Amino acid sequence: MPALKKAALAVTSAILLSAFVVTPASAADGDTADDAPKPPSGMSQIGGEQLGRAGTQVNLGAGAPVLPKKLTGRSWMVSDAETGEVLASHNPHWRLPPASTLKMLFADTLLGDPALLPKTREYTVKDADLADLGEGSSLVGIKEDLSYTVHDLWLGVFLRSGNDAVHVLASMYGGVPKTVDAMQARAVELQALDTHVVSPDGYDAPRQVSSAYDLSLFARDGLQNADFREYCSTATAQFPGEKKKGKKRESFGIQNTNRLLTGADGVGAYKGIAGVKNGYTTHAGNTFTGVAERNGKVLLVTVMNPSSEETHAVYKEAASLLDWGFAASGKVTPVGELVPPKSAATGTGADTAGAGKGAEAGSAAGSKGGNGPDRAAKAAATTDGSSGVGIALGIVGGVLVLLAGGVFLVNRRWPLPDLVRRRPRA
Numbered sequence: 561m562p563a564l565k566k567a568a569l570a571v572t573s574a575i576l577l578s579a580f581v582v583t584p585a586s587a588a589d590g591d592t593a594d595d596a597p598k599p600p601s602g603m604s605q606i607g608g609e610q611l612g613r614a615g616t617q618v619n620l621g622a623g624a625p626v627l628p629k630k631l632t633g634r635s636w637m638v639s640d641a642e643t644g645e646v647l648a649s650h651n652p653h654w655r656l657p658p659a660s661t662l663k664m665l666f667a668d669t670l671l672g673d674p675a676l677l678p679k680t681r682e683y684t685v686k687d688a689d690l691a692d693l694g695e696g697s698s699l700v701g702i703k704e705d706l707s708y709t710v711h712d713l714w715l716g717v718f719l720r721s722g723n724d725a726v727h728v729l730a731s732m733y734g735g736v737p738k739t740v741d742a743m744q745a746r747a748v749e750l751q752a753l754d755t756h757v758v759s760p761d762g763y764d765a766p767r768q769v770s771s772a773y774d775l776s777l778f779a780r781d782g783l784q785n786a787d788f789r790e791y792c793s794t795a796t797a798q799f800p801g802e803k804k805k806g807k808k809r810e811s812f813g814i815q816n817t818n819r820l821l822t823g824a825d826g827v828g829a830y831k832g833i834a835g836v837k838n839g840y841t842t843h844a845g846n847t848f849t850g851v852a853e854r855n856g857k858v859l860l861v862t863v864m865n866p867s868s869e870e871t872h873a874v875y876k877e878a879a880s881l882l883d884w885g886f887a888a889s890g891k892v893t894p895v896g897e898l899v900p901p902k903s904a905a906t907g908t909g910a911d912t913a914g915a916g917k918g919a920e921a922g923s924a925a926g927s928k929g930g931n932g933p934d935r936a937a938k939a940a941a942t943t944d945g946s947s948g949v950g951i952a953l954g955i956v957g958g959v960l961v962l963l964a965g966g967v968f969l970v971n972r973r974w975p976l977p978d979l980v981r982r983r984p985r986a
Contacts, residue, residue, distance in 0.1 A: 596867075597634075603653035606751060607773060608896025611652050617895040618648040624891035628880040632868040634845075635772040636877070638885040641780055641851055641858040645894035647885050649772070652896075655754045656864050658770035659839030660698065660721045661847045662762035664778040664792075665755070665770075667717065669746045670733055671787050677732060679711040679787070689731040690724055694763040697723035700799060700814060712800055718791040719816045720799075721839065723761040730760050751899045752777045764843045772862040773898075779836045779849045779860055780898055792835030795822050820850055820875050827875045830882065838874070846874035852882050859885045 598614075605612035618627060627648060637652040639645060646652070670677060684707045693699075700715075700722030702708065708728070716725030730739040739760045747755040752774035758765035782788040794816060801810040816822050818838050823829030832852040839847040845865035852859055861881045866873040 599635075599651045599654045603651070604754060604771075604773075606653070606753060607646065607899050608894075611646065611649055611773065611896040614651055616648070616650045619893035619895055620888075621891045621893060625884060625887045628877075628884055630868065631877055631881070632866040632873065633863040633877055634867070635864040636862060636881060637772040637776055638859060638861045638881045639776055639898055640885075640889070641783070641860045644780070644898035644900075646896040646898065647859075647888060647892050647894060648881075649895055652773040652776075653754055653771050654864075655756075655769040655771055657764060657768060657841060657844035658755075658762055658775060658864075659764075659841040659844035659847045660762040661775050661778075661837050661839040661849050661862075662755075662757070662760075662768075662770060663717055663721065663726065663839070664775065664782055664837050664849065665743050665747060665752075665757070666726060666729075666739070666760045666762075667714070667788055667791070668778055668782040668785070669743045670729060670739070671714075671782070671785050672746075674787070677710045677729065679709065679714075681710045681732075682707045683710070683713075683728065683732055685728055686731075689728045692736065693723050693727060694759070694761075697761070697763060698817075699724045701801070701812070702728060703802065706800070706803065708800055714787070714791045715794065715797045715814070716799060718835075718837070719794060719797060719814045721817055721837075723763060726761040736760060747774065747778075749903065750774075750777050750781055750901050762839055762841070762844075764841045772864050775847075775849045775862045775864075776860050777898055779851060779862075781901070783836070783851060789835070792837060793821070818848075818850070819872060820848075820879060825872065827872050830879050848874045848878050850878055850882070854886050857886060857889050859889075861885070 601614065603612045603614070610617045616627065616631075620626070631650065633650065635651040635654045635656060637649040638647050640647065685702055685704050687704050690702065690704065698721045700717075700720040702713075702716065702722065702724040710729070710732070713725045713729050716722035717729070727736065730736045733739050733742070736759075740757050743757045743760060744755075747753070747757065752770070754769065754771035755774045756767055756769050758768035762768075782792070796813060796815050798811040799814045801812045803809040815824065818833075818835065819825055819827035820830040820833045821835065830850070830852060832854045834851050834853065836849045836851055838849075847862075847864045849860065849862040852861075859882055861878045863874050863878045863881070866877050868877070870876065
């Protein structure tokens with residue numbers, strides 16, 4: 561082969577390898593192949609300097625258990641949902657495709673204005689509402705020319721990860737472009753600066769990225785909203801089906817695709833789990849953010865794109881990180897923190913997207929704008945569309961009691977006191 565041709569091939573190979581290395585992918589524990597994608601060298605340090613470092617970050621103290629073995633997620637993080645302390649992380653600011661976990665930001669944005677989209681509002685779906693769904697999208701089964709309530713649509717978003725339900729809600733909100741702009745603005749307000757929104761449903765799109773850190777921010781903020789908590793913790797429900805002439809409209813059962821919540825497909829239900837959202841696309845792989853409580857401690861975990869060949873690895877790795885987090889709580893020095901929203905950090909302005917909206921009115925502990933000690937809150941319950949298994953939600957004195965799938969009873973403190981203290985009251 562001529563020397564010039566060899567040189568050209570060498571240069572081309574170097575360019576291609578360089579492009580591959582900077583492409584969002586994995587630098588997970590156990591993935592040590594030379595061609596394994598690597599995280600960028602300069603990641604964000606929002607939340608703390610250690611969070612900007614590549615690789616696993618943990619500060620073990622006396623008696624702290626070691627991290628689980630065989631964690632293959634390209635990025636993951638486990639944090640205290642109430643204090644905001646990050647207990648351990650692995651490339652948490654690596655910008656990666658988020659898949660349907662981005663629906664948490666979609667919900668956080670739209671549920672913040674319940675007056676615009678009240679739960680009982682009905683909407684008749686038009687052909688144009690479903691025209692731009694990505695090929696192979698996850699669907700709940702919405703049909704044109706049939707009507708659905710906002711409550712129905714949110715069940716479709718959270719339980720079946722329905723992109724059709726997302727697009728209908730976006731149409732009701734004012735269209736996909738307006739929705740994307742609002743989501744991006746909400747991400748900026750939350751200081752989730754790794755996130756770039758292109759499609760509201762999380763479907764693969766050029767330059768659409770988020771991070772384990774940002775997804776944890778979205779979950780933490782959303783969980784202060786009573787409606788968000790209701791939908792993300794619902795295991796099963798009934799969804800409106802077709803309407804035959806002269807007959808009562810049929811319904812069909814839907815089940816949450818979060819297997820740690822339902823215990824489906826060979827994955828055991830995680831004790832204390834209460835949501836939040838899972839996702840999958842070709843480019844994102846499997847993604848998951850979950851919240852769970854044990855013995856009064858509430859933890860958040862996010863895992864993005866595990867490389868393990870094991871079936872349902874994203875759930876198993878998330879569960880093992882939660883187990884570790886509960887065992888390590890109080891025995892590790894945090895590697896960083898979940899930062900408060902910009903308006904709360906500056907101490908100026910009323911809270912946006914849900915201050916006192918969608919949460920328990922009049923409760924300092926139950927709304928995004930509250931602060932101070934827990935106060936009695938208005939009971940919230942969901943019965944619309946629930947199956948025989950059902951979900952019962954109630955909030956009394958700032959304590960949420962959740963019966964998920966009839967499997968176990970969990971007591972949790974809601975919302976998240978540390979973040980609430982940092983928010984100015986609306």
